Amino acid sequence: MTAIAVQAQRLLAHRRPKKSFFETFIRSLIILCVAIAVVLSSISVCDGHWLFAKGQLFGLWHFCAIANSTQLKCVTDLNQASVDGINFGMILARSVVSLAVVVAIFGLELLMVSQVCEDTNSRRKWSMGSILILLSFLLSSSGVLSFLILLKDYITFMGFTLTFWCEFIAACLFFLNGMSGLHINNITYPWNRARKF
Numbered sequence: 001m002t003a004i005a006v007q008a009q010r011l012l013a014h015r016r017p018k019k020s021f022f023e024t025f026i027r028s029l030i031i032l033c034v035a036i037a038v039v040l041s042s043i044s045v046c047d048g049h050w051l052f053a054k055g056q057l058f059g060l061w062h063f064c065a066i067a068n069s070t071q072l073k074c075v076t077d078l079n080q081a082s083v084d085g086i087n088f089g090m091i092l093a094r095s096v097v098s099l100a101v102v103v104a105i106f107g108l109e110l111l112m113v114s115q116v117c118e119d120t121n122s123r124r125k126w127s128m129g130s131i132l133i134l135l136s137f138l139l140s141s142s143g144v145l146s147f148l149i150l151l152k153d154y155i156t157f158m159g160f161t162l163t164f165w166c167e168f169i170a171a172c173l174f175f176l177n178g179m180s181g182l183h184i185n186n187i188t189y190p191w192n193r194a195r196k197f
Contacts, residue, residue: 023184023188024115026180026184027111027115027126027181027184028115030111030177030180030181030184031108031111031112031115033173033176033177034104034107034108034111034133034173034174034177035108036173037104037169037170037173037174037177038101038104038105038108038170040166040167040169040170040173041097041100041101041104041136041140041166041167041170041171041174042101043163043166044097044163044164044166044167044170045060045094045097045098045101045167047059047163048060048061048062048094048163049062049064049161049163050147050160050161050163050164050167051147051151051154051155051159051160051161051164052159052161053151053154053155053156053159054154056081056154057072057074057161058081058151058154060090060093060094060097060147061076061090061094062074062075062076062078063075063076063077063078063080063081063086065080078090083150083151083153083154085150086150086151089146089147089150090147090150092143092146093143093144093146093147093150094143096139096140096142096143096146097139097140097143097144097167099139100135100136100137100139100140100143100174101136101140103132103135103136103139104132104133104136104174106132107128107129107130107131107132107133107135107136107178108129108133109129110125110126110128110129110132111125111126111129111130111133111181113125114126114129123185126181126185127181127182127185129181130177130178130179130181130182130185131178131182133174133177133178133181134174134175134178134179134182136174136178137171137174137175137178140167140170140171140174141171141175143167144164144167144168144171
């Protein structure tokens, strides 16, 4: 009888306590919001046109100017924008923002795997995914900030394009969901404690 009881105890130790509906719902919402942020950030980086000012369209990949009052002429040589350091600055901004999307995809994958493959390491995977989402926030916000500093003389509130606001919202979502992911992991029952009983 004792051997059977010990084996049953070992099996129960490897099982996670059942999560409540509320916890599952919140974690699903976090995953959904991170996925939306990844899509918004991807669209923003791929399009790259973030600021329209003084008849010029500044972007991560192109610089465009209105020619003959009707036609938009775009070039990849950003030095034609006549802004000091724009070429190196845009290389830095687009590299950092692109890296933020990649890191966020890995973070999203860890969040999803922690919920689909529930085991004793699920809590650790969720924490790691949330940390990667916060890292995505730092990368994307630094990319946005470097873009704004670089073009500070051209900035007007109405000049920001829809794709710039996509990146701004994505950065906010990365921050909110990364913090929420870490918080919900700390306030819920720590699953690895079950192994001690």
